[in-house]
Amino acid sequence: MSVVHRIPLPVGATPMVEVGHVVEPSEVLATRRTPRGGQAIAVAAPLRRSAVDAAACLTVRPGTFLDAGATLADNGRGRVVRVPESCILLGYDRDDGSALIAPLSGSQPVVGHVRGEVVAMEPDAIEVRVSGALVGGVGGTGNAVHGELRVAVHDPAAELRASAIDVGATGRILVGGSRASAETLTRARAMGVAGIVLGGVLDKELRDFEATQVRRRELGVVRGDFAVILLEGYGKVGFDPGLFAWFQRHDGRLASLFGADARLYVYDAEPAPARRMLARSGERVIAHRRPHAGLAGELIRVLDRPHAFGSGVVGRAAVVRFDDGRTAIVPLANLEATEAFPVG
Amino acid sequence: MSQPRVRAEMAVLIDVGSAWAKAGVIGQVGGRWRLVAHATQPTAWGSAALRAALVDQLASAVDARLTGQVDQLLADARRIECHTAIPPRLAIVAVSRELSGSAARRAAEAAGWHVVEFMTLDDGRDLADRLATLQAAEVSAWLIAGGFDGARSPRALEAAALVAAARRQGGGPVVWAGSADLGPDVVELFEPGVVATVANPRPDARRDEPGPLRDHLVALLRDEVAVTEETHLASSTFGRAVGALATLSGLRILGVDLGARSAVRVLAEPDGSVASRVRARGGLAGTVLVSGAAARVARLAGDAGDESAVADVLQTLRARPTTLPQTVEELSATQTAARVQLAAMFDEGTDGSVDLVIGAGRTLAAAPYPGQAARMLLDGVRPLGVTQLAVDAGAVLGPLGSLPDDQVREGVSLLGEDLLVPLGTAIVCRGGDPGRTAMRVTLHRAGWPAVGPVEMRTGQLQVLPLPRGQVAEVTIELLGSATFGATRRSPRIQAMVSGGAVGLILDARGSPIGLPRRGDDRREVLAAWRDALNRDAAAGAERFA
Numbered sequence: 001m002s003v004v005h006r007i008p009l010p011v012g013a014t015p016m017v018e019v020g021h022v023v024e025p026s027e028v029l030a031t032r033r034t035p036r037g038g039q040a041i042a043v044a045a046p047l048r049r050s051a052v053d054a055a056a057c058l059t060v061r062p063g064t065f066l067d068a069g070a071t072l073a074d075n076g077r078g079r080v081v082r083v084p085e086s087c088i089l090l091g092y093d094r095d096d097g098s099a100l101i102a103p104l105s106g107s108q109p110v111v112g113h114v115r116g117e118v119v120a121m122e123p124d125a126i127e128v129r130v131s132g133a134l135v136g137g138v139g140g141t142g143n144a145v146h147g148e149l150r151v152a153v154h155d156p157a158a159e160l161r162a163s164a165i166d167v168g169a170t171g172r173i174l175v176g177g178s179r180a181s182a183e184t185l186t187r188a189r190a191m192g193v194a195g196i197v198l199g200g201v202l203d204k205e206l207r208d209f210e211a212t213q214v215r216r217r218e219l220g221v222v223r224g225d226f227a228v229i230l231l232e233g234y235g236k237v238g239f240d241p242g243l244f245a246w247f248q249r250h251d252g253r254l255a256s257l258f259g260a261d262a263r264l265y266v267y268d269a270e271p272a273p274a275r276r277m278l279a280r281s282g283e284r285v286i287a288h289r290r291p292h293a294g295l296a297g298e299l300i301r302v303l304d305r306p307h308a309f310g311s312g313v314v315g316r317a318a319v320v321r322f323d324d325g326r327t328a329i330v331p332l333a334n335l336e337a338t339e340a341f342p343v344g
Numbered sequence: 345m346s347q348p349r350v351r352a353e354m355a356v357l358i359d360v361g362s363a364w365a366k367a368g369v370i371g372q373v374g375g376r377w378r379l380v381a382h383a384t385q386p387t388a389w390g391s392a393a394l395r396a397a398l399v400d401q402l403a404s405a406v407d408a409r410l411t412g413q414v415d416q417l418l419a420d421a422r423r424i425e426c427h428t429a430i431p432p433r434l435a436i437v438a439v440s441r442e443l444s445g446s447a448a449r450r451a452a453e454a455a456g457w458h459v460v461e462f463m464t465l466d467d468g469r470d471l472a473d474r475l476a477t478l479q480a481a482e483v484s485a486w487l488i489a490g491g492f493d494g495a496r497s498p499r500a501l502e503a504a505a506l507v508a509a510a511r512r513q514g515g516g517p518v519v520w521a522g523s524a525d526l527g528p529d530v531v532e533l534f535e536p537g538v539v540a541t542v543a544n545p546r547p548d549a550r551r552d553e554p555g556p557l558r559d560h561l562v563a564l565l566r567d568e569v570a571v572t573e574e575t576h577l578a579s580s581t582f583g584r585a586v587g588a589l590a591t592l593s594g595l596r597i598l599g600v601d602l603g604a605r606s607a608v609r610v611l612a613e614p615d616g617s618v619a620s621r622v623r624a625r626g627g628l629a630g631t632v633l634v635s636g637a638a639a640r641v642a643r644l645a646g647d648a649g650d651e652s653a654v655a656d657v658l659q660t661l662r663a664r665p666t667t668l669p670q671t672v673e674e675l676s677a678t679q680t681a682a683r684v685q686l687a688a689m690f691d692e693g694t695d696g697s698v699d700l701v702i703g704a705g706r707t708l709a710a711a712p713y714p715g716q717a718a719r720m721l722l723d724g725v726r727p728l729g730v731t732q733l734a735v736d737a738g739a740v741l742g743p744l745g746s747l748p749d750d751q752v753r754e755g756v757s758l759l760g761e762d763l764l765v766p767l768g769t770a771i772v773c774r775g776g777d778p779g780r781t782a783m784r785v786t787l788h789r790a791g792w793p794a795v796g797p798v799e800m801r802t803g804q805l806q807v808l809p810l811p812r813g814q815v816a817e818v819t820i821e822l823l824g825s826a827t828f829g830a831t832r833r834s835p836r837i838q839a840m841v842s843g844g845a846v847g848l849i850l851d852a853r854g855s856p857i858g859l860p861r862r863g864d865d866r867r868e869v870l871a872a873w874r875d876a877l878n879r880d881a882a883a884g885a886e887r888f889a
Contacts, residue, residue: 008480011479011510034472035472036471061533062509064508064509089505091501124482138663204638204651207655233659233663235653277389278386278388278393288660288664289660289667289670289674290673291670291671292670309668310670310671311668311672311712313668314712316397331670333385
């Protein structure tokens, strides 16, 4: 199984690969020169012109990329202003006769974070065919990271505790359970964990964690990348046992996690258990939303008539026997059929 | 002897939303066109499941001679369809967050654009961060704003230069909506033909004139989503149908379609003119993006749980928009989120009083109880004065608006009473002195004893029974500082009101609605308002809160 992953290229990036190249997650696919802070260059004075008149002498317009030594302004009588280093011209101040430029930094790598074959090169993106399984989530946070998968809980409904994170987790992508507190996420990041895969997390705790990370980044305390992906929902939501078993079978495999995009690639893996809406009688299902969020079971039958639920909402409904032994009537719209997967 | 062929005239109205697909079947019953079946389901379930649901409903209701032919009849029936488009993405770069930035953003969102990058030169970012962010932006168009007319703001030119540096050649159209004096300079920053110069939405520090920019962005958006599709876009068709209804009824109508992703607001005049605005992130899924939304929803709901629980519900509305609230708490959070989103659409008011407010979209039109729909409309829109309330329960307005021009009005009039479900009439005042009577209302119905005068104290909500199909005359006295939004010309106002599933709603809660500061008091007041609207209208008892 393979999927095509698209890596956006920022403006001005120089590709380092070609179609057909096989790339690794850490490999540099392109380089770019990022602009640094603004810098003013005197224009009017060297040209011996007034600040207003010197504006007409600019040879390039704002937004132009300039190489070191390129002409910025020329008075036509032999007086020329050149830029001292590669930069972008951002503007000209008619009051003081200076130009604002953004010098470009040294070459910086653009890393794809995926393993696969380059199948297309476009001006704004590189497309890589990834051999493996794609697992999509409902939300997440953080940058692109990669590392080995490590299942860190024994039960799909268990909470990932801070105490479960040790030095052995450094550089890995941990598969947690139904929840991780802001404290657990903070510890994971501090221990150098690359990323965390969860069934659910409380939105408030995820936001608290993000807020502390933003603050620490501003203070220069946080370095390195870290990502979180949620597969089932928000709140304390367990994994589908079939999907959890699939992760257990792929413990130790290399994976790439794109937190903000809620995408996880697991390399050289068989397809993850498929999901389908509009479940039918006899199928394995996973429920979403309270009070059954994250519970898996078997759909016994779809009711012939619309059902009024506790909230008063009326909709198509199904009787589900959950794995914990309970039987409940659940909105059909809140169920997804899941592919059976051998557990254990 | 051959059996006579039985024909059934019917049409299928389909509204394919980003999350939910709604379908209705209209057919001739006793010589009149009626809505004979209706189904709603997640769009992802597909058209076959939708048709099967309609067939199930019709099978037990059709003429016995048609049994077994329903599926074929539906397949042969005329399909009248509208759908929701994914809004294109826009980046905004402006000088200040409070002035040029907010004006540009409001105009863009009102035009239906999805603003994915909003950068202002006073946002505290450094230059490198700004350029890197803009270089990575994947957008269909750019909007630059800043500087007052009559001045050459270097900061505004810097904003334009930032875009010029970050945008790649051919990277979508650029709209300059800043200082008019800088227009020619900005045009020169980009390749020929790329920049469109539009009137400044903040020509000076005191004036806010977003109209021309909004209109330009609406036109640009239409170009982006392909002109050929426009006649079937729900954002356009809903407005066309509401416009037709306004013309036919002679009423000034406000329509709101609150979807999973986006929301549409339409104001239609009796002369047929229609002004519509689309908010790309104005749907339920967008609530989570509103700053402090979870705390606000928890506070306004009163019975949806704490802020943490509400935050999870709001994220669920974004991540799984086709799921249903199964618990009372989740429904309360969802409906309060709808009120918050509606209020955001009407933060500039409703452009004067209107005669009828129509609510559309699953959350509004398929609320379990009519009182819940009425509350979302009342709290979200705050229609001052005497206003009828109704919901598009059959989701027929969008599809009808996709008909050719000459047929929209015909389609709207053919459906008659099946077009909308009337909730009743609301009398809403604002102002009023705390603890004192804000308005006094007397209800007169032919053949019935007069009801009232009912004294409404500031902060009170009350419902008088007035079933669907009944009309009555009301006499309203506004007292103290209470008004209907305009200067009071007469101490007494006479108006005709019509009934509905809720009744006659007397609302003296003000605008915006005032709530007690103490949590317990607030919850008590909110529960009383909820109960006043949700009790059975047919019980005949007056309901106070």
